[in-house]
Amino acid sequence: MSTVITHIGELHTQDPARGADAVLHDAAVIIEGERIAWLGSSTQAPDADEQFDAGGRAVLPGWVDSHSHMVFAGDRTAEFEARMAGQSYQAGGIAVTTGATREASDYELTRLLLARVAEAAAGGTTYLETKTGYGLDVEQEARSARIASTVVDEVTYLGAHLVPDGIDADAYTDLVCGDMLAAVRPYVQWADVFCERGAFNEEQSRRVLTACRDAGLGLRVHGNQLGEGPGVRLAVEFGAASVDHVNYLSDDDVASLAGTWTGWDRASGTGERGTVATCLPACDLSTRQPLAPGRQLLDAGAEIALASNCNPGTSFTSSMNFCVTTAVLQMGLSVQEAVRAATYGGALALGRHVGRDADGQRAVGSIAVGHRADLHLLNAPSATHLAYRPGMPLTAAVWRAGVSLAGRG
Ligand SMILES: N=CN[C@@H](CCC(=O)O)C(=O)O
Ligand SMILES: [Zn+2]
Structure with missing residues (x-):
């Protein structure tokens, strides 16, 4: 089964191999099964089983949301209201969601x-x-990992999120590095640690990262969310795929993140990759923290991603459109930079920016032949409308792995 999407006003390929020609005009794309089979000028598009006329609207790669916490029950409206009344965010709120999540059945959580x-x-x-x-x-961690593995694309083990009541922090860290890690291991690809005041200190975080790396997991770190600290330093030292939040960065932190990309050719997307700095603008607004310095990171030469951080405490939204809008209006990114960070940047953070037909794993976050057919049709002639028309319902249709998911309007 093949579908040709014609008359695409702007096709944002995010394919580094195309260099300056990464945005095509009056373009067409052919989806064949789960893959992109062809792209080029609309006037030269070959036939396909099904036709879809984009009517001059813009098409982007589907968003790659590289940071969320969606396995939970309950909500934290009261905590949010208190925060809006002036209280600051504390990691301890995680315990409220842990209580509700433990109470929920497998069926309900799923x-x-x-x-x-x-x-x-x-x-x-x-x-x-x-x-x-x-x-x-x-x-409970094994249960969450198992349920997540049946639903989402990538699962990250975050046993090191908060030390629960009734156990000493070092004993809990031992558990995270031992029996808990063994129990979740069949279901997860990544491990993370909340390295922050009120959560896990440098020594505990180092132990978690070492054990998870030795178990063969890719690493990421929640770092520098509530103040300067060792998170970025540890992420760089361990060669983590990403460090997320990055609100409070010293000049050294920015330089060391940029330094991880010195062997990388950003223009062609080749070379030795480094640690992606993942900015979470919806979370920054909801916690009234300063927005992560995405502009400064890009100018220094770091690669960044934008992600939703959808969770009940700090960011109860999965809207990547909103994150892109905010990154442009509030963080000083251009539309191109924000769209790239929310597509290709997220794929880089998850190590899924490469992969074609022969690899058995298709790249996501960019539109090229052999990549997964993940497409996002905007109800707008250009991606600029994401920032120009904030909050408007701009998602017109979505294809995931070639399957039409939402809208056909
Ligand atoms: N910062 C740590 N973890 C989540 C929040 C979790 C919560 O408060 O429930 C975050 O990424 O913001
Ligand atoms: Zn998070």
């Missing part, structure tokens, strides 16, 4: 997760990471 993933997809997200971290004991 149902909630499916509903959240469907909401994200309706907003243009076609590739999604999510984390454990609201179970916080061996059985």
Whole structure:
């Protein structure tokens, strides 16, 4: 089965191999099964089984949301209201969600997760990471990991989210590095640690990262969210794929993140990759933290991603459109930079920016022959409308791995 999408006003390929020609005008794309089979000028498009006329509207790669916490029950409206009344965000709120999550049945947790993933997809997200971290004991973390692995694309083990009541921090860290890690291992590809005041200190974070690396997991770090600290330094030292939040960065932090990309050719997307700095603008607004310095990171030569951080405490939204809008209006990114960070940047953070027919794993976050057919049709002639028309319903249609998910309007 093949579909040709014609009359695309702007096709944002995000394919580094195309260099300056990465945005095509009056373009067409052919989807064949789950893959992109052809792209080029609309006037030269070959025939396909099905036709779809984009009517001059813009097409982007589906959003790659590389940071979310969607396996949970309950909500934290009261905490949000208190924050809006002036209280500051504290890591301890995680315990409230842990209580509600432990109470929920497998059926309920799965149902909630499916509903959240469907909401994200309706907003243009076609590739999604999510984390454990609201179970916080061996059985519950394994359960969260198992449920997540049946629903989302990539699962991250975040047993090191908060030290639960009734156990000493070092004993809990031992558990995270031992029995809990063994129990979640079959279900996860990544590990993360909340390296922050009120969560895990440098020594505990180092132990978690070492154990998870030795277990063969890719690494990421929640770092520098609530103040300067060792998160970025550890992420760079361990060669983590990403460090996320990055609100409070010293000049050294910025330089060391940029330094991880010195062997990388950004223009062609080749060379030795480094540690992606993942900015979470919806979270920054919801916690009234300063927005992450995405502009400064890009200017220094670092690669950045934008992600939703969808979770009940700090960012109860999966809207990547909103994140892109905010990155342009508030963080000083151009539309091109923001769209790249929310597509190709997210794929880089998840190591899914490469992969074609022969690899058995298709690249996501960019549109090229052999990549996964993840497409986002905007109800607008250009991607600029994402920032120019904030909050408007601009997602017109979504294809995930070649399957039409949302809208055909
Ligand atoms: N910062 C740590 N974890 C989440 C928030 C978790 C929560 O408060 O429930 C975050 O990324 O913001
Ligand atoms: Zn998070």
